[in-house]
Amino acid sequence: MVQQPPSEGATEASDETPPPPPTDIDLVIERFPGSFVPSWRYADQMPTVRVLPEHIRQAISWLRHECPTRFDMLVDVGGSHWPDRVEPFEVTYILHSMTTNARIRVKCAVASHGDELPVIPSIALIWSAANWPEREIYDMFGVEFTDHPDLRRILTPNDWEGHPLRKDFPLGEEPVEFYRTASAGA
Amino acid sequence: MVMLEDTRTESGRMVLNMGPQHPSTHGVLRLMLELEGENVTQCIPDMGYLHTGIEKMSEARNYHQALVLTDRIDYLAPITNNLSYIMACEKLFDVGDKVPERAQVVRVILSELTRIASHLIWLGTHALDLGAMTVFMYCWREREQVLDIMENISGVRMMTSFMRIGGLVADVPDDFAGLVVDFVRVMPRKIDEYETLLSRNPIFIDRTRGVGVITRDGALEYGFSGSCLRASGVEFDVRVNLPYCGYETYDFDVAWSKEGDVYARYMVRMREMRESVRIIDQGTKRLLALKGAAIRLDDPRITFPKREKIHSSMESLIHHFKLVSEGPVPLPGEAYAAVESPRGEQATYIMSDGSNMPHRVRFRGPSFYNLQVLQHTISGGLIADVVACIGSIDIVLGEIDR
Numbered sequence: 097m098v099q100q101p102p103s104e105g106a107t108e109a110s111d112e113t114p115p116p117p118p119t120d121i122d123l124v125i126e127r128f129p130g131s132f133v134p135s136w137r138y139a140d141q142m143p144t145v146r147v148l149p150e151h152i153r154q155a156i157s158w159l160r161h162e163c164p165t166r167f168d169m170l171v172d173v174g175g176s177h178w179p180d181r182v183e184p185f186e187v188t189y190i191l192h193s194m195t196t197n198a199r200i201r202v203k204c205a206v207a208s209h210g211d212e213l214p215v216i217p218s219i220a221l222i223w224s225a226a227n228w229p230e231r232e233i234y235d236m237f238g239v240e241f242t243d244h245p246d247l248r249r250i251l252t253p254n255d256w257e258g259h260p261l262r263k264d265f266p267l268g269e270e271p272v273e274f275y276r277t278a279s280a281g282a
Numbered sequence: 283m284v285m286l287e288d289t290r291t292e293s294g295r296m297v298l299n300m301g302p303q304h305p306s307t308h309g310v311l312r313l314m315l316e317l318e319g320e321n322v323t324q325c326i327p328d329m330g331y332l333h334t335g336i337e338k339m340s341e342a343r344n345y346h347q348a349l350v351l352t353d354r355i356d357y358l359a360p361i362t363n364n365l366s367y368i369m370a371c372e373k374l375f376d377v378g379d380k381v382p383e384r385a386q387v388v389r390v391i392l393s394e395l396t397r398i399a400s401h402l403i404w405l406g407t408h409a410l411d412l413g414a415m416t417v418f419m420y421c422w423r424e425r426e427q428v429l430d431i432m433e434n435i436s437g438v439r440m441m442t443s444f445m446r447i448g449g450l451v452a453d454v455p456d457d458f459a460g461l462v463v464d465f466v467r468v469m470p471r472k473i474d475e476y477e478t479l480l481s482r483n484p485i486f487i488d489r490t491r492g493v494g495v496i497t498r499d500g501a502l503e504y505g506f507s508g509s510c511l512r513a514s515g516v517e518f519d520v521r522v523n524l525p526y527c528g529y530e531t532y533d534f535d536v537a538w539s540k541e542g543d544v545y546a547r548y549m550v551r552m553r554e555m556r557e558s559v560r561i562i563d564q565g566t567k568r569l570l571a572l573k574g575a576a577i578r579l580d581d582p583r584i585t586f587p588k589r590e591k592i593h594s595s596m597e598s599l600i601h602h603f604k605l606v607s608e609g610p611v612p613l614p615g616e617a618y619a620a621v622e623s624p625r626g627e628q629a630t631y632i633m634s635d636g637s638n639m640p641h642r643v644r645f646r647g648p649s650f651y652n653l654q655v656l657q658h659t660i661s662g663g664l665i666a667d668v669v670a671c672i673g674s675i676d677i678v679l680g681e682i683d684r
Contacts, residue, residue, distance in 0.1 A: 139616065171505070171620075171627065174646070197523045260335060
C-alpha cells in the first residue's frame with residue numbers, strides 16, 4: 097500500500113512522454129484568435145504564422161516584449177501580391193531573437209474593396225524599424241498602413257501613378273517619344 | 283549643393299539641400315537639412331534616385347537569368363548579393379545542404395575578399411570626407427588587387443555573377459590560390475599602414491569620437507545589422523549566429539564595440555578586415571586540399587549538362603535547351619536566405635508559385651534599414667558631423683533604392 101503510489105507514478109512517467117513545451121507559434125495561435133499556420137511550403141524551415149490584420153500590432157508587440165523567446169530584432173518587412181487569392185495583399189514580418197537565434201515569420205493578408213487601398217495597421221509606432229519598409233510597401237503595393245507617422249512614397253516620385261510591384265502593373269517598355277514611322281522616316 | 287528658393291523659414295532657420303550630387307552622400311542621396319546657424323535642427327532624407335525596379339524585373343526572368351540583376355543591387359559587394367540569391371534558390375529547390383565543399387570554400391573566400399574590397403572603399407571615402415586624402419589612394423591600391431583576383435576567376439572586375447544554383451559557374455583557375463595567398467600575405471601590413479594614418483590621428487579622433495552615437499536599444503529599434511549593429515554593442519553576425527557555407531568551421535572572432543559612435547564603427551570595420559584575412563587564409567588551405575573536387579552539384583533539374591556531353595548526346599542537348607529556354611522549375615513555396623554582406627544582413631526572399639519564374643523576389647538591403655537612423659542621429663548635431671555620420675553607416679544607394 098505504501099509503495100503503491102510511487103510505482104504508479106513511475107509507470108505513468110515511463111508510458112507517457114511529457115508533452116513538448118509549446119512553441120512560439122502555438123502560443124501565438126492560442127493568444128490571438130483567428131491566427132493559423134498556412135498550408136504552404138516554407139522551404140527555409142522558418143516557423144510561420146498568419147495573424148488577422150486587427151491583431152498584427154498586438155502580436156508583434158507581444159512577440160517583442162512578452163513572448164518567452166524575446167524576438168528583439170525586426171529583420172524584414174516585405175509585401176507580396178497574389179491576385180488569385182481571396183486576400184491578395186500579403187505583408188510578411190520576419191523577427192529574430194538575439195538570445196536564442198530563433199526566427200519567426202508573421203504574415204498578414206488583406207483584400208481590397210473596389211478601388212480602395214487595402215488597409216493594415218502600421219507597426220511603425222511600436223517599432224521604428226518598420227517605418228521605411230512600410231512606406232516601401234505602400235509605394236510598391238498600395239497597402240495603406242493606418243497610424244503610420246509619415247506614409248509617403250519612398251522610392252518612386254510623388255506624382256507616380258500606380259503601384260509598380262502589383263501584378264497588374266505592366267512590366268512593359270516605356271513608349272518611344274520620337275517614334276519614326278516608315279513614311280516619315282524618308 | 284543647391285539652395286531652395288525659399289531658403290529662410292519663418293523662424294530664421296535655413297533649409298539646405300545636400301545632394302543628390304554631393305560627393306559625401308556616396309551615391310545619389312538627397313538630404314533636406316534645416317539649419318540654425320551650424321546646427322542641424324531637422325533632416326529629411328529623400329531617396330529613390332537610383333530605383334531600377336530590380337525586384338520587378340526579377341519576376342519576369344527565370345531563376346538563372348535573375349542572377350545577373352543581383353550583382354547590381356549592392357554594387358560594391360556583388361558576390362554577397364549573388365550568394366544570398368543563390369542560397370534562397372537552393373533552399374527553394376531543396377538542395378541547400380548538397381552543395382559540394384569546394385564550391386562552399388570558394389564562396390567563402392570570395393565573400394571575404396569582397397568584404398575587404400568593400401570596406402576599403404568605405405575607409406577611403408570616409409577618410410576623404412573627413413579630409414584625409416592619402417588613405418583614399420592607399421585603399422584603392424589594395425582594392426585593385428582584389429579586383430584583379432575577381433578578373434582572374436571570371437573575366438569581369440566587379441559584376442562577376444560567379445555563383446550558380448548548386449555551386450559555381452566554373453572552377454577557379456590554377457593561379458587563383460597563389461594570387462589569394464599573395465594578398466593574404468601583404469594585407470595585414472597594409473591594414474597597419476591605414477591604422478597609423480587614422481587610428482591615433484588627433485583630427486580624425488576629434489571628428490569621430492562621441493559623434494553620431496547610436497545606443498544598443500536604438501540600434502535594435504531601428505533594425506540595424508552588420509558592423510553598425512556590432513559597433514553599438516550587439517554581438518550579432520549572420521556568419522556566426524545563423525551560419526551558412528560552412529562558416530561555423532572557420533576560426534574567427536566577431537569584432538564588436540560598446541561605444542556606438544563613428545569611431546567605434548571605424549574600429550569594428552578595421553578589425554573585421556583582419557578577421558576576413560584570417561578566414562581567407564584558412565579557406566586557401568582548404569581549397570588546395572580539395573584540388574580537383576566537384577564545384578557544382580549534379581542535379582538534372584537545375585544544373586546544365588557538361589559541354590562534352592552536349593556535343594555527343596541528343597538527350598543532353600535537349601536537356602540543355604530546356605534549361606536555357608524554360609529554366610529550372612521549383613515547387614511552389616517560399617524561401618528566405620540571409621548572408622552577412624559588408625554592410626549587414628543581406629537577404630533574398632523568393633516566393634514561387636510553381637512556374638519557371640519567381641512570383642516575387644524581395645531583396646533586404648541592410649543599408650535601407652541602417653540609413654533610417656540617420657535623420658535622428660544628426661538632428662541636433664553640427665552640419666560638419668553629417669558627412670561623418672553618413673560615411674560611418676556605409677550606405678550603398680543601389681541597395682537602398684534597388
